[in-house]
Amino acid sequence: MSGSQSATAVSDAPQSWPEVRFAGLRFTPLTVEQTVDALAARSPQAPFTTFVTPNAEHAYLRRRDPRFRAISDAAWISTNDSRVVGRTALLGGLRLRFAPGAYVVRELFERVIGPDTPLSVIGGTPALADKLRQQYGLKNLVQHVPPMGMIHNPAAIAETVAFIVANPARFIFVAMGPPQSELLCGHIIADGRSTGLGLCIGSSLHVLTGDSDPAPAVLEHSGFVWLYRLVKEPRRLWRRYMRGFYGLALGLRDVLARWLGLGSANAHG
Secondary structure, X not given: OOHHHOOOOOEXXXXXXXXXXXXXXXXXXXXXXXXXXXXXXXXXXXXXXXXXXXXXXXXXXXXXXXXXXXXXXXXXXXXXXXXXXXXXXXXXXXXXXXXXXXXXXXXXXXXOOOOOOOEEEEEOOHHHHHHHHHHHOOOOEEEEOOOOOHHHOHHHHHHHHHHHHHXXXXXXXXXXXXXXXXXXXXXXXXXXXXXXEEEEOXXXXXXXXXXXXXXXXXXXXXXXXXXXXXXXOHHHHHHHHHHHHHHHHHHHHHHHHHHOOOOOOEEEO
């Protein structure tokens, strides 16, 4: 659990990645290991940018909010967070890889982040930050907990941006769900004063500390984790998964287009 364990050299040089468009989403088709190596190699002094992990619901959110779409498209790395989307893409001959936020975050803490690595957590609870400090011996983790509905509160946004500017960190974990996390990162980028990497990772830190109940292993690798979560928390999640069907419909449309040779889903190297 040390930054020295990563053999990847830190670099200020910009890097471009292959890009895949599928189901109305933009993907950087990297594995978990490739993603973590890329995040580790980026200089902490480089201008603030984002890492996002789109799933089927993101397609619906992109349709609703042009700001969310623009910020997602501008993300430095955008990896696939959905086995279902990935398997649908395979029907059309596209390999998106699978690098969900929870997997990437765990690898970062295991082999890149050390006790002295400057970190920020935006969102979550004080108990979450305390557990991370104890679990990994973190000495330079700071946290800011914005009020509920902060993305519609200009004063709360300005306060959060100012906190990030005042507390430079190598990794800024934006522990809020979409679209709030991406929209906040858009404000940080527009402000222009921050450095580091903003990771829009939802509940991944709660998974890391054991506060989020993981699905059984047989479901974890089957593509039915969403069903397990829906059964456990139907009132909170039903709307999210209904939105996800919109993204899957777009994916099936793209598969059909590729079968017919229309090239609706495409890759850019």
